[in-house]
Amino acid sequence: ILQKNGEGNLILFCRDVHFAELIGAILGDGTVTEYQMILYSNASDEIEYSQFLADLVTKVFHVPTATHRVRNYGVIKVACSRTEIVAHLQKAGVGIGNKVRRQAGVPLWIKHNNAFAQACMRGLVDTDGCVYLDRHRVKGQNYSSLCIAFTNVSMPLLDFVFETWKSLGFHPTRHRRDVRLRRREEVIKYAKQVGFSNSKHARKIQV
Secondary structure, eight states: OEEEOTTSOEEEOOOSHHHHHHHHHHHHHEEEOSSOEEEEEETTTOHHHHHHHHHHHHHHHSOOOEEEEETTTTEEEEEEOOHHHHHHHHHTTOOOSOTTTTTOOOOHHHHTOHHHHHHHHHHHHHHHEEEEEEEEEETTEEEEEEEEEEEOSOHHHHHHHHHHHHHTTOOOEEETTEEEEOOHHHHHHHHHHTOOSSHHHHTTOOO
């Protein structure tokens, strides 16, 4: 897909795994307005990931980003203020405005390609997911298991992660606003097969 940048030069936008992962990150913890795309990261433990996102935007769109820390909110913003980028995101199926109100979902071109779906899911889990140790007690015995949870208020995004996990042979559970992988062997398989770009999650799993 060809577009003109601000200098009038033609640039090529490709629908590939990098773009699919970026869309996952936008749908997970980003926003798109009429003039800007913004990605958010936690300033306390996602500095490396914010740099990854900035590099990913440049890789996909061939443009620089503006990154700065919003101290009052404890977040890092990676922003790209170019109308041609916003226009391309719309053509790719990423809507503008409040994701909860419009119940944002994953574009069909991603759903219909296994590699794109896994990359998009990685972006979603990296932003709106967590890796944690689930501790519980059964018949007087203490147990703990490594889990992955994806939490969101958009039902289409929950559907997408749940169905993509099932397509990979996993056994996810679902309750209200989250879907989870609760079997340790499946968490390890996810880390090996899909992986994390957010090192905060990767550090919690030994593979």
